[in-house]
Amino acid sequence: AQTVTQSQPEMSVQEAETVTLSCTYDTSESDYYLFWYKQPPSRQMILVIRQEAYKQQNATENRFSVNFQKAAKSFSLKISDSQLGDAAMYFCASTGANSKLTFGKGITLSVRP
Amino acid sequence: EAGVVQSPRYKIIEKKQPVAFWCNPISGHNTLYWYLQNLGQGPELLIRYENEEAVDDSQLPKDRFSAERLKGVDSTLKIQPAELGDSAVYLCASSFSGSEQYFGPGTRLTVT
Numbered sequence: 001a002q003t004v005t006q007s008q009p010e011m012s013v014q015e016a017e018t019v020t021l022s023c024t025y026d027t028s029e030s031d032y033y034l035f036w037y038k039q040p041p042s043r044q045m046i047l048v049i050r051q052e053a054y055k056q057q058n059a060t061e062n063r064f065s066v067n068f069q070k071a072a073k074s075f076s077l078k079i080s081d082s083q084l085g086d087a088a089m090y091f092c093a094s095t096g097a098n099s100k101l102t103f104g105k106g107i108t109l110s111v112r113p
Numbered sequence: 114e115a116g117v118v119q120s121p122r123y124k125i126i127e128k129k130q131p132v133a134f135w136c137n138p139i140s141g142h143n144t145l146y147w148y149l150q151n152l153g154q155g156p157e158l159l160i161r162y163e164n165e166e167a168v169d170d171s172q173l174p175k176d177r178f179s180a181e182r183l184k185g186v187d188s189t190l191k192i193q194p195a196e197l198g199d200s201a202v203y204l205c206a207s208s209f210s211g212s213e214q215y216f217g218p219g220t221r222l223t224v225t
Binding site for chain 1: 153158202214
């Protein structure tokens with residue numbers, strides 16, 4: 001079984017600044033994947049970034065990067081140069097061999113102009 | 114390339130009425146998922162299809178929910194009869210052999 005915990009319900013960041021969203025997880029599987037999804041008010045769930053657990057190198061996608069600490073079971077998302085369009089709910093998720101996605105409760109990110 | 118298509122986007126029904134949601138996955142994606150998302154929560158898996166076979170329906174309330182994926186492409190999720198507690202967003206997602214999942218825009222169901 002997998003669990004994903006996002007303990008911060010909401011965060012706010014100034015436009016152009018950097019923000020880090022926290023996530024911890026627990027899994028009994030040795031091979032798994034971790035994801036961050038973005039869900040704007042339109043409800044479309046958009047994949048932001050993905051990390052394979054067997055890779056030590058942290059994934060990066062343009063302004064988005066992760067800090068993957070496998071031993072601590074921590075998977076945080078860093079958004080650099082925040083933009084107004086980054087405002088949304090962000091979900092951390094994990095999946096194992098059965099490809100079942102387990103989501104956290106999400107965090108609402110607001111961006112101040 | 115077209116994404117995952119869902120219809121309708123919104124549906125309002127009275128309790129005890131039936132309702133159906135339709136999903137068309139990304140072309141070539143053999144795995145299809147239906148998720149339930151309550152307000153302020155993350156999505157929860159209802160059922161997963163590999164081609165036309167339901168390989169994980171353990172979270173599907175089978176007394177009132179049913180799903181099908183004839184021919185391994187489109188899928189329909191049905192609720193009969195609907196209850197007030199079924200009000201939520203129903204998301205469909207697809208992937209190729211269990212790789213990253215791509216989501217549709219969802220159907221927001223309101224049961225009155």
